[in-house]
Amino acid sequence: MLRCDLNVPIDNGVISDDGRIRASLPTIKYLVDQGAKVIICSHLGRPDGARVEKYSLRHVAKRLAELLGQPVSFSEDCVGKEAIDRVSRLENKGVLLLENLRFHAAETSDSENERRKFARELAELADMYVGDGFGVLHRKQASVYELPKLLPSAAGYLVEKELSVLEQLVRSDSHPYTVVLGGSKVSDKLGVISALLPRVDNLLIGGGMVFTFLAARGYKVGKSLLEESEIETVKGYLDQAKALGVNIVLPTDIVMASKFATDAEHLVAQVAELEQTSFGANGIGLDIGPVSAEVFAEIVSTSKLCFWNGPMGVFEFESFSKGTRSIAEALTTVQGLGVVGGGDSAAAVRALGFEDSAFGHISTGGGASLEYLEGKSLPGLEVLE
Ligand code: 3PG
């Protein structure tokens, strides 16, 4: 039983970034080469225990077969009669993908008993467990945490590779060490900010979360994303950074838009004047401005160690993708280790046309890599033998 993280973005049956599938191949191929019957399980999205067609792993099975160059059979359910049947028909070197684990509420249940019961059903299908779903190791879920306790277990090659890179980020004393954080929510990043402040030289902030930082500095941000309840915490970080001599860099200009849309009217405003554009207090900040993008890129490209998590703006909309593109470009020129951390940032660099090989490493896990950098233990890793 191989637990992968095949949680890829799918739109109308089309996989827009197959990075997590490709990253899972080395372990699958190894197991096939050893003559194993390989049963793969994964989650996709957050269907909350219901069978939701758009979260089916069926399309993933097809793509996996193409990438592996061998047939991949598919079971419409991850446990029960069909799964048992499919497993019994599996030959040595055969590969079977089970339907989304999260179609069963027990996978993500808060009740340990429910998770254990579900894990027992999964365990009956297999003789051994290999944990290779790096992106989900931070979740205490049945297939990640309870299942490996029921079978002899091992970590896969993706987990090994991800950890070796993250360990370099934690252990290395290369400087300057720069961390770039973006994405929409500050509240998701609080842990990592406080854990990293004592270690980094530069902390660059962009994306939706930047408006809470700008508000903490006293700026008005119009209708941009704002987490008012976090303003005080962010003020604390700004003070702490000052005391530690860490350079927290906020943008000085922002791309303001009339609305959240790909064809929105937009213009560049200084951070002190975000409500003084023609959009007034209704303007929404959707990207860092060009001057800020240049300043950020310069700091990134002259770093010896750099970790980036979270887009700088709404990169899916061409007009608001430039900040993210600048960071990605700069990261490819780092003379040292440059790491793209996470699902969204990884999808962003590929959507913007960058090659994986241009970066030191593209992590397949956002939450998992952040939690590791925070110094938290990952439940799915703890339990592997
Ligand atoms: C991810 O995309 O972050 C991982 O696949 C984990 O998914 P989750 O955040 O829904 O648990």
Ligand code: MG
């Ligand atoms: Mg996630």
